[in-house]
Amino acid sequence: MHIKNKLSVAIILALTLGLAGCQSAYYKTxxxxxxxxxxxxxxxVEKARESQEEASEQFKSALDKFSALTGFHGGDLEDTYERLNDEYESSEAAAADVRKRIDAVAEVGNxxxxxxxxxxxxxxxxxxRNDSRVKLSKTKSKFKKMLSAMRKAEKKIAPVLNVFHDQVLYLKHNLNAQAIASLxxxxxxxxxxxxxxxxxxxxSIDEANAFIKDLKKQ
Incomplete structure:
Protein backbone atom coordinates (compact mmCIF):
# COMPACT_ATOMS: atom_id res chain seq x y z
CA MET A 1 0.00 0.00 0.00
CA HIS A 2 1.24 3.49 -0.82
CA ILE A 3 2.70 5.37 2.18
CA LYS A 4 0.17 8.19 1.83
CA ASN A 5 -2.68 5.68 1.75
CA LYS A 6 -1.29 3.90 4.80
CA LEU A 7 -1.19 7.20 6.67
CA SER A 8 -4.77 8.00 5.63
CA VAL A 9 -5.92 4.60 6.88
CA ALA A 10 -4.04 5.12 10.16
CA ILE A 11 -5.59 8.54 10.70
CA ILE A 12 -9.08 7.22 9.96
CA LEU A 13 -8.50 4.30 12.36
CA ALA A 14 -7.11 6.61 15.01
CA LEU A 15 -10.05 8.98 14.69
CA THR A 16 -12.46 6.06 14.92
CA LEU A 17 -10.78 4.88 18.09
CA GLY A 18 -10.84 8.42 19.45
CA LEU A 19 -14.56 8.76 18.77
CA ALA A 20 -15.14 5.42 20.42
CA GLY A 21 -13.47 6.73 23.56
CA CYS A 22 -10.27 4.69 23.20
CA GLN A 23 -7.99 7.70 23.63
CA SER A 24 -4.90 5.69 24.54
CA ALA A 25 -5.36 3.50 21.45
CA TYR A 26 -5.80 6.65 19.38
CA TYR A 27 -2.50 8.09 20.64
CA LYS A 28 -0.71 4.77 20.14
CA THR A 29 -1.91 4.46 16.55
CA VAL A 45 -5.21 24.22 17.96
CA GLU A 46 -5.05 25.00 14.23
CA LYS A 47 -8.50 23.43 13.73
CA ALA A 48 -9.92 25.36 16.69
CA ARG A 49 -8.50 28.57 15.27
CA GLU A 50 -10.03 27.85 11.87
CA SER A 51 -13.41 26.99 13.40
CA GLN A 52 -13.44 30.35 15.20
CA GLU A 53 -12.54 32.18 12.00
CA GLU A 54 -15.39 30.42 10.19
CA ALA A 55 -17.81 31.09 13.07
CA SER A 56 -16.92 34.79 13.02
CA GLU A 57 -17.77 34.97 9.33
CA GLN A 58 -21.00 33.05 9.88
CA PHE A 59 -22.16 35.37 12.66
CA LYS A 60 -21.36 38.39 10.49
CA SER A 61 -23.41 36.86 7.70
CA ALA A 62 -26.34 36.17 10.04
CA LEU A 63 -26.23 39.72 11.39
CA ASP A 64 -26.30 41.10 7.85
CA LYS A 65 -29.40 39.02 7.06
CA PHE A 66 -31.14 40.08 10.26
CA SER A 67 -30.24 43.73 9.63
CA ALA A 68 -31.59 43.53 6.09
CA LEU A 69 -34.93 42.33 7.44
CA THR A 70 -35.44 45.57 9.38
CA GLY A 71 -35.71 47.33 6.03
CA PHE A 72 -38.39 44.93 4.83
CA HIS A 73 -41.10 46.78 2.88
CA GLY A 74 -43.21 43.95 1.55
CA GLY A 75 -42.83 40.58 -0.05
CA ASP A 76 -42.91 36.99 1.11
CA LEU A 77 -42.22 36.98 4.84
CA GLU A 78 -42.33 33.19 4.95
CA ASP A 79 -39.46 33.06 2.48
CA THR A 80 -37.63 35.60 4.63
CA TYR A 81 -38.21 33.43 7.69
CA GLU A 82 -36.72 30.41 5.89
CA ARG A 83 -33.57 32.35 5.00
CA LEU A 84 -33.14 33.61 8.55
CA ASN A 85 -33.76 30.17 9.97
CA ASP A 86 -31.05 28.81 7.67
CA GLU A 87 -28.68 31.47 9.00
CA TYR A 88 -29.57 30.58 12.58
CA GLU A 89 -29.01 26.86 11.97
CA SER A 90 -25.69 27.57 10.26
CA SER A 91 -24.65 29.72 13.22
CA GLU A 92 -25.69 26.98 15.64
CA ALA A 93 -23.63 24.42 13.69
CA ALA A 94 -20.62 26.76 13.66
CA ALA A 95 -20.94 27.24 17.42
CA ALA A 96 -21.10 23.47 17.99
CA ASP A 97 -17.95 23.02 15.91
CA VAL A 98 -16.13 25.69 17.93
CA ARG A 99 -17.06 23.96 21.20
CA LYS A 100 -15.99 20.56 19.87
CA ARG A 101 -12.63 21.88 18.64
CA ILE A 102 -11.88 23.67 21.91
CA ASP A 103 -12.75 20.55 23.92
CA ALA A 104 -10.34 18.56 21.73
CA VAL A 105 -7.59 21.10 22.39
CA ALA A 106 -8.17 20.88 26.14
CA GLU A 107 -8.15 17.08 26.17
CA VAL A 108 -4.95 16.59 24.17
CA GLY A 109 -3.22 19.47 25.97
CA ASN A 110 -3.94 17.97 29.38
CA ARG A 129 15.41 17.16 33.78
CA ASN A 130 15.43 20.69 35.16
CA ASP A 131 15.53 22.19 31.67
CA SER A 132 12.56 20.07 30.62
CA ARG A 133 10.68 20.98 33.80
CA VAL A 134 11.12 24.69 33.08
CA LYS A 135 9.93 24.24 29.49
CA LEU A 136 6.94 22.27 30.72
CA SER A 137 5.99 25.03 33.15
CA LYS A 138 6.30 27.77 30.52
CA THR A 139 4.45 25.82 27.83
CA LYS A 140 1.66 24.86 30.21
CA SER A 141 1.27 28.49 31.31
CA LYS A 142 0.98 29.66 27.69
CA PHE A 143 -1.46 26.85 26.96
CA LYS A 144 -3.69 27.86 29.87
CA LYS A 145 -3.68 31.46 28.65
CA MET A 146 -4.67 30.38 25.15
CA LEU A 147 -7.36 27.97 26.38
CA SER A 148 -8.77 30.65 28.67
CA ALA A 149 -9.09 33.01 25.68
CA MET A 150 -10.86 30.28 23.71
CA ARG A 151 -13.30 29.55 26.53
CA LYS A 152 -13.98 33.26 27.03
CA ALA A 153 -14.88 33.65 23.36
CA GLU A 154 -16.98 30.48 23.45
CA LYS A 155 -19.07 31.82 26.37
CA LYS A 156 -20.14 34.81 24.30
CA ILE A 157 -21.69 32.59 21.64
CA ALA A 158 -24.73 31.32 23.57
CA PRO A 159 -26.31 34.77 24.26
CA VAL A 160 -26.09 35.65 20.56
CA LEU A 161 -27.57 32.32 19.52
CA ASN A 162 -30.40 32.80 22.01
CA VAL A 163 -31.34 36.13 20.43
CA PHE A 164 -31.15 34.63 16.95
CA HIS A 165 -33.36 31.75 18.03
CA ASP A 166 -35.93 33.98 19.75
CA GLN A 167 -36.25 36.26 16.74
CA VAL A 168 -36.52 33.40 14.25
CA LEU A 169 -39.10 31.65 16.42
CA TYR A 170 -41.11 34.85 16.85
CA LEU A 171 -41.00 35.50 13.12
CA LYS A 172 -42.16 31.94 12.45
CA HIS A 173 -45.39 32.51 14.36
CA ASN A 174 -45.82 36.20 13.54
CA LEU A 175 -45.23 36.76 9.83
CA ASN A 176 -46.19 40.41 10.03
CA ALA A 177 -44.97 43.93 10.74
CA GLN A 178 -44.99 43.26 14.49
CA ALA A 179 -42.22 40.71 14.06
CA ILE A 180 -40.15 43.22 12.09
CA ALA A 181 -40.63 45.81 14.83
CA SER A 182 -39.48 43.28 17.42
CA LEU A 183 -36.28 42.64 15.52
CA SER A 204 -8.46 33.81 20.94
CA ILE A 205 -7.18 33.35 17.37
CA ASP A 206 -4.18 35.58 18.14
CA GLU A 207 -3.40 33.52 21.26
CA ALA A 208 -3.67 30.32 19.20
CA ASN A 209 -1.24 31.68 16.61
CA ALA A 210 1.23 32.70 19.31
CA PHE A 211 1.00 29.31 21.04
CA ILE A 212 1.52 27.38 17.79
CA LYS A 213 4.50 29.54 16.88
CA ASP A 214 6.07 29.02 20.31
CA LEU A 215 5.44 25.26 20.37
CA LYS A 216 6.96 24.78 16.93
CA LYS A 217 10.13 26.53 18.10
CA GLN A 218 10.77 23.90 20.77
Missing part, protein backbone atom coordinates in the same frame (compact mmCIF):
# COMPACT_ATOMS: atom_id res chain seq x y z
CA UNK A 30 -0.93 8.04 15.71
CA UNK A 31 2.47 7.66 17.37
CA UNK A 32 3.19 4.53 15.31
CA UNK A 33 3.04 6.80 12.27
CA UNK A 34 5.16 9.53 13.82
CA UNK A 35 2.37 11.76 15.16
CA UNK A 36 2.91 12.42 18.85
CA UNK A 37 0.73 14.34 21.30
CA UNK A 38 2.60 17.56 20.58
CA UNK A 39 1.83 17.21 16.84
CA UNK A 40 -1.80 16.36 17.58
CA UNK A 41 -2.08 19.37 19.89
CA UNK A 42 -0.75 21.72 17.21
CA UNK A 43 -3.20 20.25 14.71
CA UNK A 44 -6.10 20.62 17.15
CA UNK A 111 -2.83 14.51 28.21
CA UNK A 112 0.39 15.95 26.80
CA UNK A 113 1.27 17.78 30.00
CA UNK A 114 0.45 14.76 32.17
CA UNK A 115 2.76 12.62 30.05
CA UNK A 116 5.48 15.28 30.05
CA UNK A 117 5.36 15.58 33.85
CA UNK A 118 5.43 11.80 34.34
CA UNK A 119 8.43 11.37 32.05
CA UNK A 120 10.53 13.90 33.95
CA UNK A 121 11.41 11.13 36.40
CA UNK A 122 12.95 9.09 33.57
CA UNK A 123 15.89 11.48 33.12
CA UNK A 124 19.23 10.43 34.55
CA UNK A 125 20.65 13.89 33.88
CA UNK A 126 19.45 16.44 36.45
CA UNK A 127 20.41 19.26 34.08
CA UNK A 128 18.18 17.96 31.29
CA UNK A 184 -35.60 46.36 15.06
CA UNK A 185 -35.78 46.90 18.81
CA UNK A 186 -33.27 44.07 19.37
CA UNK A 187 -30.87 44.86 16.54
CA UNK A 188 -28.69 47.39 18.36
CA UNK A 189 -28.00 45.00 21.25
CA UNK A 190 -27.42 42.18 18.79
CA UNK A 191 -24.86 44.22 16.87
CA UNK A 192 -23.05 45.05 20.11
CA UNK A 193 -23.02 41.44 21.29
CA UNK A 194 -21.76 40.12 17.95
CA UNK A 195 -19.10 42.81 17.88
CA UNK A 196 -17.88 41.70 21.32
CA UNK A 197 -18.05 38.04 20.28
CA UNK A 198 -15.96 38.61 17.16
CA UNK A 199 -13.44 40.69 19.12
CA UNK A 200 -13.05 37.90 21.70
CA UNK A 201 -12.68 35.32 18.94
CA UNK A 202 -9.97 37.40 17.33
CA UNK A 203 -8.10 37.58 20.65
Missing amino acids: MESFGYHKRDILVSN DLFDEWKTELSQYTSSKL KSELSNLETDIGKLIAEMQR
Whole structure:
Protein backbone atom coordinates (compact mmCIF):
# COMPACT_ATOMS: atom_id res chain seq x y z
CA MET A 1 0.00 0.00 0.00
CA HIS A 2 1.24 3.49 -0.82
CA ILE A 3 2.70 5.37 2.18
CA LYS A 4 0.17 8.19 1.83
CA ASN A 5 -2.68 5.68 1.75
CA LYS A 6 -1.29 3.90 4.80
CA LEU A 7 -1.19 7.20 6.67
CA SER A 8 -4.77 8.00 5.63
CA VAL A 9 -5.92 4.60 6.88
CA ALA A 10 -4.04 5.12 10.16
CA ILE A 11 -5.59 8.54 10.70
CA ILE A 12 -9.08 7.22 9.96
CA LEU A 13 -8.50 4.30 12.36
CA ALA A 14 -7.11 6.61 15.01
CA LEU A 15 -10.05 8.98 14.69
CA THR A 16 -12.46 6.06 14.92
CA LEU A 17 -10.78 4.88 18.09
CA GLY A 18 -10.84 8.42 19.45
CA LEU A 19 -14.56 8.76 18.77
CA ALA A 20 -15.14 5.42 20.42
CA GLY A 21 -13.47 6.73 23.56
CA CYS A 22 -10.27 4.69 23.20
CA GLN A 23 -7.99 7.70 23.63
CA SER A 24 -4.90 5.69 24.54
CA ALA A 25 -5.36 3.50 21.45
CA TYR A 26 -5.80 6.65 19.38
CA TYR A 27 -2.50 8.09 20.64
CA LYS A 28 -0.71 4.77 20.14
CA THR A 29 -1.91 4.46 16.55
CA MET A 30 -0.93 8.04 15.71
CA GLU A 31 2.47 7.66 17.37
CA SER A 32 3.19 4.53 15.31
CA PHE A 33 3.04 6.80 12.27
CA GLY A 34 5.16 9.53 13.82
CA TYR A 35 2.37 11.76 15.16
CA HIS A 36 2.91 12.42 18.85
CA LYS A 37 0.73 14.34 21.30
CA ARG A 38 2.60 17.56 20.58
CA ASP A 39 1.83 17.21 16.84
CA ILE A 40 -1.80 16.36 17.58
CA LEU A 41 -2.08 19.37 19.89
CA VAL A 42 -0.75 21.72 17.21
CA SER A 43 -3.20 20.25 14.71
CA ASN A 44 -6.10 20.62 17.15
CA VAL A 45 -5.21 24.22 17.96
CA GLU A 46 -5.05 25.00 14.23
CA LYS A 47 -8.50 23.43 13.73
CA ALA A 48 -9.92 25.36 16.69
CA ARG A 49 -8.50 28.57 15.27
CA GLU A 50 -10.03 27.85 11.87
CA SER A 51 -13.41 26.99 13.40
CA GLN A 52 -13.44 30.35 15.20
CA GLU A 53 -12.54 32.18 12.00
CA GLU A 54 -15.39 30.42 10.19
CA ALA A 55 -17.81 31.09 13.07
CA SER A 56 -16.92 34.79 13.02
CA GLU A 57 -17.77 34.97 9.33
CA GLN A 58 -21.00 33.05 9.88
CA PHE A 59 -22.16 35.37 12.66
CA LYS A 60 -21.36 38.39 10.49
CA SER A 61 -23.41 36.86 7.70
CA ALA A 62 -26.34 36.17 10.04
CA LEU A 63 -26.23 39.72 11.39
CA ASP A 64 -26.30 41.10 7.85
CA LYS A 65 -29.40 39.02 7.06
CA PHE A 66 -31.14 40.08 10.26
CA SER A 67 -30.24 43.73 9.63
CA ALA A 68 -31.59 43.53 6.09
CA LEU A 69 -34.93 42.33 7.44
CA THR A 70 -35.44 45.57 9.38
CA GLY A 71 -35.71 47.33 6.03
CA PHE A 72 -38.39 44.93 4.83
CA HIS A 73 -41.10 46.78 2.88
CA GLY A 74 -43.21 43.95 1.55
CA GLY A 75 -42.83 40.58 -0.05
CA ASP A 76 -42.91 36.99 1.11
CA LEU A 77 -42.22 36.98 4.84
CA GLU A 78 -42.33 33.19 4.95
CA ASP A 79 -39.46 33.06 2.48
CA THR A 80 -37.63 35.60 4.63
CA TYR A 81 -38.21 33.43 7.69
CA GLU A 82 -36.72 30.41 5.89
CA ARG A 83 -33.57 32.35 5.00
CA LEU A 84 -33.14 33.61 8.55
CA ASN A 85 -33.76 30.17 9.97
CA ASP A 86 -31.05 28.81 7.67
CA GLU A 87 -28.68 31.47 9.00
CA TYR A 88 -29.57 30.58 12.58
CA GLU A 89 -29.01 26.86 11.97
CA SER A 90 -25.69 27.57 10.26
CA SER A 91 -24.65 29.72 13.22
CA GLU A 92 -25.69 26.98 15.64
CA ALA A 93 -23.63 24.42 13.69
CA ALA A 94 -20.62 26.76 13.66
CA ALA A 95 -20.94 27.24 17.42
CA ALA A 96 -21.10 23.47 17.99
CA ASP A 97 -17.95 23.02 15.91
CA VAL A 98 -16.13 25.69 17.93
CA ARG A 99 -17.06 23.96 21.20
CA LYS A 100 -15.99 20.56 19.87
CA ARG A 101 -12.63 21.88 18.64
CA ILE A 102 -11.88 23.67 21.91
CA ASP A 103 -12.75 20.55 23.92
CA ALA A 104 -10.34 18.56 21.73
CA VAL A 105 -7.59 21.10 22.39
CA ALA A 106 -8.17 20.88 26.14
CA GLU A 107 -8.15 17.08 26.17
CA VAL A 108 -4.95 16.59 24.17
CA GLY A 109 -3.22 19.47 25.97
CA ASN A 110 -3.94 17.97 29.38
CA ASP A 111 -2.83 14.51 28.21
CA LEU A 112 0.39 15.95 26.80
CA PHE A 113 1.27 17.78 30.00
CA ASP A 114 0.45 14.76 32.17
CA GLU A 115 2.76 12.62 30.05
CA TRP A 116 5.48 15.28 30.05
CA LYS A 117 5.36 15.58 33.85
CA THR A 118 5.43 11.80 34.34
CA GLU A 119 8.43 11.37 32.05
CA LEU A 120 10.53 13.90 33.95
CA SER A 121 11.41 11.13 36.40
CA GLN A 122 12.95 9.09 33.57
CA TYR A 123 15.89 11.48 33.12
CA THR A 124 19.23 10.43 34.55
CA SER A 125 20.65 13.89 33.88
CA SER A 126 19.45 16.44 36.45
CA LYS A 127 20.41 19.26 34.08
CA LEU A 128 18.18 17.96 31.29
CA ARG A 129 15.41 17.16 33.78
CA ASN A 130 15.43 20.69 35.16
CA ASP A 131 15.53 22.19 31.67
CA SER A 132 12.56 20.07 30.62
CA ARG A 133 10.68 20.98 33.80
CA VAL A 134 11.12 24.69 33.08
CA LYS A 135 9.93 24.24 29.49
CA LEU A 136 6.94 22.27 30.72
CA SER A 137 5.99 25.03 33.15
CA LYS A 138 6.30 27.77 30.52
CA THR A 139 4.45 25.82 27.83
CA LYS A 140 1.66 24.86 30.21
CA SER A 141 1.27 28.49 31.31
CA LYS A 142 0.98 29.66 27.69
CA PHE A 143 -1.46 26.85 26.96
CA LYS A 144 -3.69 27.86 29.87
CA LYS A 145 -3.68 31.46 28.65
CA MET A 146 -4.67 30.38 25.15
CA LEU A 147 -7.36 27.97 26.38
CA SER A 148 -8.77 30.65 28.67
CA ALA A 149 -9.09 33.01 25.68
CA MET A 150 -10.86 30.28 23.71
CA ARG A 151 -13.30 29.55 26.53
CA LYS A 152 -13.98 33.26 27.03
CA ALA A 153 -14.88 33.65 23.36
CA GLU A 154 -16.98 30.48 23.45
CA LYS A 155 -19.07 31.82 26.37
CA LYS A 156 -20.14 34.81 24.30
CA ILE A 157 -21.69 32.59 21.64
CA ALA A 158 -24.73 31.32 23.57
CA PRO A 159 -26.31 34.77 24.26
CA VAL A 160 -26.09 35.65 20.56
CA LEU A 161 -27.57 32.32 19.52
CA ASN A 162 -30.40 32.80 22.01
CA VAL A 163 -31.34 36.13 20.43
CA PHE A 164 -31.15 34.63 16.95
CA HIS A 165 -33.36 31.75 18.03
CA ASP A 166 -35.93 33.98 19.75
CA GLN A 167 -36.25 36.26 16.74
CA VAL A 168 -36.52 33.40 14.25
CA LEU A 169 -39.10 31.65 16.42
CA TYR A 170 -41.11 34.85 16.85
CA LEU A 171 -41.00 35.50 13.12
CA LYS A 172 -42.16 31.94 12.45
CA HIS A 173 -45.39 32.51 14.36
CA ASN A 174 -45.82 36.20 13.54
CA LEU A 175 -45.23 36.76 9.83
CA ASN A 176 -46.19 40.41 10.03
CA ALA A 177 -44.97 43.93 10.74
CA GLN A 178 -44.99 43.26 14.49
CA ALA A 179 -42.22 40.71 14.06
CA ILE A 180 -40.15 43.22 12.09
CA ALA A 181 -40.63 45.81 14.83
CA SER A 182 -39.48 43.28 17.42
CA LEU A 183 -36.28 42.64 15.52
CA LYS A 184 -35.60 46.36 15.06
CA SER A 185 -35.78 46.90 18.81
CA GLU A 186 -33.27 44.07 19.37
CA LEU A 187 -30.87 44.86 16.54
CA SER A 188 -28.69 47.39 18.36
CA ASN A 189 -28.00 45.00 21.25
CA LEU A 190 -27.42 42.18 18.79
CA GLU A 191 -24.86 44.22 16.87
CA THR A 192 -23.05 45.05 20.11
CA ASP A 193 -23.02 41.44 21.29
CA ILE A 194 -21.76 40.12 17.95
CA GLY A 195 -19.10 42.81 17.88
CA LYS A 196 -17.88 41.70 21.32
CA LEU A 197 -18.05 38.04 20.28
CA ILE A 198 -15.96 38.61 17.16
CA ALA A 199 -13.44 40.69 19.12
CA GLU A 200 -13.05 37.90 21.70
CA MET A 201 -12.68 35.32 18.94
CA GLN A 202 -9.97 37.40 17.33
CA ARG A 203 -8.10 37.58 20.65
CA SER A 204 -8.46 33.81 20.94
CA ILE A 205 -7.18 33.35 17.37
CA ASP A 206 -4.18 35.58 18.14
CA GLU A 207 -3.40 33.52 21.26
CA ALA A 208 -3.67 30.32 19.20
CA ASN A 209 -1.24 31.68 16.61
CA ALA A 210 1.23 32.70 19.31
CA PHE A 211 1.00 29.31 21.04
CA ILE A 212 1.52 27.38 17.79
CA LYS A 213 4.50 29.54 16.88
CA ASP A 214 6.07 29.02 20.31
CA LEU A 215 5.44 25.26 20.37
CA LYS A 216 6.96 24.78 16.93
CA LYS A 217 10.13 26.53 18.10
CA GLN A 218 10.77 23.90 20.77
